[in-house]
Amino acid sequence: MNTQDQVRELCRRWAEAEQLEDVVALDEMSTPDFEVVGPAGFVLDKPAWLDRFRTGALHIRSVTWQDEIGVRDYGTAALAIGRYVQDGEYQGNPANGRFRSTHFAILRDGGWLLAGLHLSTSVGP
Template sequence: MGDDQELADFGRRWARAELKGDTEALAALLTSDFSAVGPRGFVLDKEKWLERYTSGALVHDSFDWENVEIRRYGDAAVALGVQSQQSIYEGRDVDGHFRISQFLTAADGQWRLAGLHLSAIAVRPPA
């Protein structure tokens, strides 16, 4: 499927949808069996991931996806990068920097995010 530019574009679309809390765009970018491991070890399926936005519990003031390295494996890929956010979750400040591993698959001729894992970074890495 395509070149690495497609995957870089996918990452930008994902970050934009996360920033805006755009559940329609996110639903289209995630596989039906998507799962995410949060920075404290909790696991969210696609429905719960999107529910954070539909409920209004999660709001981002900023959301960046940078320092991304992409590794392709046929119709699968891994993207490693840094997510930086200024956010509120259920009224609490959840600003932070996270190392993220994204697991992508080519489904129906398009890249989709099948899973991700977040790990908190104590100190923001240099750009």
């Protein structure tokens, strides 16, 4: 499997783990210094990102990572840009959306890990 396919598969598994609220899998698929920039501009480090699932504050009914998934290979780093569609709730409030997503992956010990994720609100078709 080439880098593009490996990174697409990592991102697909990440979305699946989020939908399952699988903190162990999300932890294993990300670097210790993993950070997320959310659609409203907030920044969460790895513990804060995972705690949303651990505490039950975030509940995901469905999440897909789809269409227009482009992966750029830089050897030991890769950038994947796609579309992220989420149906869920955060602290009892709707947390639904269509986002443009950028996943930053690095090659470590023969496998790909996510080092960062950036979500921005997707407007238009």
